[in-house]
Structure formats: structure tokens, C-alpha cells
Amino acid sequence: MGDFQSTDKLARRGLLFILSSPSGAGKTTLSQMLLKADEEIKLSVSATTRPPRPGEQDGVHYHFVSDAQFDRMVEEDDFYEWAHVFNHRYGTPKGAIREALKDGQDFLFDIDWQGTQQLKQKDDQDVVTVFVLPPSLDELRRRLESRAQDSSDVIDDRMERARAEISHWAEYDYVVVNDSVDECFDRVREVLDAERMKRTRQTGLIPFVRELMG
Numbered sequence: 001m002g003d004f005q006s007t008d009k010l011a012r013r014g015l016l017f018i019l020s021s022p023s024g025a026g027k028t029t030l031s032q033m034l035l036k037a038d039e040e041i042k043l044s045v046s047a048t049t050r051p052p053r054p055g056e057q058d059g060v061h062y063h064f065v066s067d068a069q070f071d072r073m074v075e076e077d078d079f080y081e082w083a084h085v086f087n088h089r090y091g092t093p094k095g096a097i098r099e100a101l102k103d104g105q106d107f108l109f110d111i112d113w114q115g116t117q118q119l120k121q122k123d124d125q126d127v128v129t130v131f132v133l134p135p136s137l138d139e140l141r142r143r144l145e146s147r148a149q150d151s152s153d154v155i156d157d158r159m160e161r162a163r164a165e166i167s168h169w170a171e172y173d174y175v176v177v178n179d180s181v182d183e184c185f186d187r188v189r190e191v192l193d194a195e196r197m198k199r200t201r202q203t204g205l206i207p208f209v210r211e212l213m214g
């Protein structure tokens with residue numbers, strides 16, 4: 001190492017990393033793996049009117065709110081984006097995302113295609129989108145059933161909507177198939193690592209190169 005600081009420590013702008021998929025394809029599993037493995041990314045915790053599943057904690061997995069609370073948040077313009085998904089409402093609270101992005105904080109979003117479109121419209125340069133496909137529809141149903149957290153009506157409804165969800169695959173920057181979860185996770189991390197290195201995100205490059213050139 002010479003006199004210059006390591007390029008690993010160059011300042012960079014954060015990114016909004018979105019994982020979408022049909023229900024049950026595995027984006028929550030991949031998100032949890034990513035949050036555990038990577039300290040630089042933080043989950044954007046959505047608000048939802050859906051009731052909690054067993055084991056889900058308020059403020060950790062979601063902010064569980066009533067219809068009236070959700071209405072108030074919409075009126076007060078508290079959401080970056082929100083949408084109706086599977087008979088409930090889900091939304092991304094604005095929080096301090098914009099400010100934190102400037103400081104290099106990355107955010108992970110587990111949201112559907114509607115939310116993805118809205119975030120892209122608002123902040124295309126910071127958004128990186130990944131669509132997760134199941135290896136087959138039979139396997140998708142098996143996963144929803146093996147999760148054992150939704151009633152059979154809810155599972156039937158989500159399976160019925162799976163094709164419509166999948167039809168949005170081509171709107172995404174990257175598409176991965178979640179067959180082996182470990183292999184899929186490796187692909188997701190490769191995408192994140194490469195996107196972090198994009199020249200336009202590396203705000204520390206200009207002073208670094210200036211110094212390099214003397």
C-alpha cells in the first residue's frame with residue numbers, strides 16, 4: 001500500500017436494493033441471509049394492514065398498523081410508495097432514507113412490482129432491482145405450504161396471482177432463479193457487490209483520482 005487510502009474505503013452513495021418475487025419464491029429468506037451477512041445494508045421495514053404471522057414482530061418484520069393508521073400515514077404523505085397487495089395495504093415509510101443514502105447507507109426492500117415501479121419513478125439512479133423466480137409453480141406451492149403460516153385459502157389466492165406477479169419479471173435489472181438457496185444467495189451478493197462499485201456511486205473517486213494524478 002502506498003500513500004493513498006485504500007479504494008475499499010472510498011466514499012460512495014448508498015443504494016436502494018429491491019427484491020421482488022411471487023409470494024413464496026424466497027425473497028424474505030434471501031433478505032434475512034443478506035442482512036445477516038452484510039453489515040452495510042439495512043432493511044426498510046414496511047408498514048402493513050395485514051395481521052402478523054406467528055413469530056413476526058412489530059417494528060422488526062413490519063410495522064403492523066390498523067386501516068385508520070394507514071389512512072393517516074397516506075394523508076400525511078408518510079410513504080415513499082404504497083400499494084394494495086393480496087387484499088391488504090403495504091407501504092414504505094419515508095423515514096430518513098434520502099439523507100442516509102448520501103452517507104453511503106444501503107437499504108434492502110422486500111416489496112412487490114407496484115412499489116418497485118414507484119421507487120424507480122422517484123429515484124431511478126439509486127434503485128437496483130432483482131426479481132426472484134421459483135424453479136417451478138409446483139415448488140412454489142410446496143414452499144407456501146411448507147412455510148405453514150397461511151391458511152389454504154390464502155395460499156390458493158397467492159398461487160392464483162403468481163402468474164400475474166411473474167409477468168413483471170422483465171421490468172427488473174436482474175433475475176435470479178431460487179432453486180438452491182445458497183447458490184441464489186451468492187448471485188444476489190454478486191449483484192450487490194458489483195452495483196456498489198459502479199463509478200457513479202463512488203463519490204470518493206473524483207478526489208482519489210485527482211490526488212492520484214497529482
Ligand SMILES: Nc1ncnc2c1ncn2[C@@H]1O[C@H](COP(=O)(O)OP(=O)(O)OP(=O)(O)O)[C@@H](O)[C@H]1O
Nearest residue numbers: 023024025026027028029143146147178179180181
Ligand atoms: N431455495 C429454497 N429451497 C427450498 N425452500 C425454500 C427456498 N427458499 C425459500 N424456501 C422456503 O420457502 C418458504 C417461502 O419462503 P419466503 O417466506 O422467503 O418467501 P417470500 O418470497 O418472502 O414470500 P412472501 O412474499 O409471501 O413473503 C419458506 O418456508 C422458506 O424457508
Ligand SMILES: Nc1nc2c(ncn2[C@@H]2O[C@H](COP(=O)(O)O)[C@@H](O)[C@H]2O)c(=O)[nH]1
Nearest residue numbers: 046082083085090091092110111112114115
Ligand atoms: N409495494 C409494496 N409491497 C410490499 C411492501 N412490503 C411488502 N410488500 C409485498 O407484499 C407482498 C406480500 O407480503 P407478505 O409479507 O404478506 O407475504 C410481497 O410481495 C411483499 O414483497 C411495501 O412496503 N410496499
